[in-house]
Amino acid sequence: MEEYAERRERGLKRKKAASKVDDAKKNARPELNNFGWQTLGYAAKFKFPPVVDTIQRDDATTLSVEEFREKYEIPGVPCILRNCARDWQANEKWTVERLGRKYRNQKFKCGEDDEGYSVKMKMKYYMDYLHNNTDDSPLYIFDSSFGDRHKTKQLLEDFTVPPYFEDDLFRYAEYKKRPPHRWFVMGPARSGTAIHIDPLGTSAWNTLITGYKRWVLIPPGAPKPLVKPYKHEAGKHPDEAVTWFTYVYPRVKAASWPRDYPIIEARQGPGETMFVPSGWWHVVINECATMAITQNFASLANLRAVWPKTVKGRPKLSKHWFKRLSVARPEVLPILAESAPIRTANEEDSSDSSSSSSSSSSSDEGEESEMEEIARKCGVSMRKKRRLDDNSKERSDSPCVNKIRKSEERK
Ligand SMILES: O=C(O)CCC(=O)C(=O)O
Ligand SMILES: [Fe+2]
Numbered sequence: 001m002e003e004y005a006e007r008r009e010r011g012l013k014r015k016k017a018a019s020k021v022d023d024a025k026k027n028a029r030p031e032l033n034n035f036g037w038q039t040l041g042y043a044a045k046f047k048f049p050p051v052v053d054t055i056q057r058d059d060a061t062t063l064s065v066e067e068f069r070e071k072y073e074i075p076g077v078p079c080i081l082r083n084c085a086r087d088w089q090a091n092e093k094w095t096v097e098r099l100g101r102k103y104r105n106q107k108f109k110c111g112e113d114d115e116g117y118s119v120k121m122k123m124k125y126y127m128d129y130l131h132n133n134t135d136d137s138p139l140y141i142f143d144s145s146f147g148d149r150h151k152t153k154q155l156l157e158d159f160t161v162p163p164y165f166e167d168d169l170f171r172y173a174e175y176k177k178r179p180p181h182r183w184f185v186m187g188p189a190r191s192g193t194a195i196h197i198d199p200l201g202t203s204a205w206n207t208l209i210t211g212y213k214r215w216v217l218i219p220p221g222a223p224k225p226l227v228k229p230y231k232h233e234a235g236k237h238p239d240e241a242v243t244w245f246t247y248v249y250p251r252v253k254a255a256s257w258p259r260d261y262p263i264i265e266a267r268q269g270p271g272e273t274m275f276v277p278s279g280w281w282h283v284v285i286n287e288c289a290t291m292a293i294t295q296n297f298a299s300l301a302n303l304r305a306v307w308p309k310t311v312k313g314r315p316k317l318s319k320h321w322f323k324r325l326s327v328a329r330p331e332v333l334p335i336l337a338e339s340a341p342i343r344t345a346n347e348e349d350s351s352d353s354s355s356s357s358s359s360s361s362s363s364d365e366g367e368e369s370e371m372e373e374i375a376r377k378c379g380v381s382m383r384k385k386r387r388l389d390d391n392s393k394e395r396s397d398s399p400c401v402n403k404i405r406k407s408e409e410r411k
Contacts, residue, residue: 028111043134076277090158144180168297192241192285201305211290220279278302340379
């Protein structure tokens, strides 16, 4: 009798997990409702290509910050650093079993719905999914707010930012205003990240704690149509790593691949930290269940790329960041001025029409302060714009930009 009750209990729990997983799947990928999640049979058919590893590796116990800058960051050379994570508690704590148990009732983001809102799942249901799914391209936990939630922020104690990446210039922005910058990443075999360039010209580091990841990196400047699956290949999984490895990987390996864009391949193992420089295309697929931590950052080496993209894509943030940087790191102002996007005549306001050398010229609006002039040269205007009508509201306040911001989270 006892046994029957236990079996019944287990059966009910399974059913509940299955229904929670189903709900998340429906919200995250509604386009698969009719097509199905296992239609392509990848769980049985998808073969990881033979291991090729052409990335440079270096040892964090002997590589100085200055050497890292000279050798990798400034020239924009990807590398894998060993031993950055040697002392991390994550090495003991982040096993699938332990972490799955400790955070079993906490929700993690595993997708986004059509409106751009997070789709979340409790860890205990995701664990069931991680072990049992046979999906072509499984749901992937990619969570940027674990550090802000009371019950999951303890994860922050399990790792530290390696010294090479400490000088993140976005840290000068108010925490709530800065773009999402760190992600807890977990997923089963075949999950991964489709080919992309990280947002806002940032660079990234990605430390793997458990499992193995396959990476392909393609140099900046490679045209999008060259690195993405063709339309007829994309099917129902246009933005999935499995699709890339099925259709595009054979092309990047072929003799016809343009010499201008030599690819780098890597098989990242536990304890290894991948450095992805600004502007590099990259695609990642998990060979088995993996757990990783990744952060994006702005630095002296990539600021020339990050600043103009921030001014254009996040005007309000750029203004705030400019103010903070000019107090905390005034030495970067020449870099901002040098890399500021060129403004079209439409974007110039009347106060801009006077030449920069004649800052003494005054107008009805009053004189331009020295700081205002520097700001203008950096591509931001410190002057309050007069509101003409409702449409004059900052673009970044509109709901559709919120959506863009949300999807920016998935690097
Ligand atoms: O671990 C992954 O899936 C790759 C994530 C990524 O693109 C990154 O860390 O920049
Ligand atoms: Fe990325």
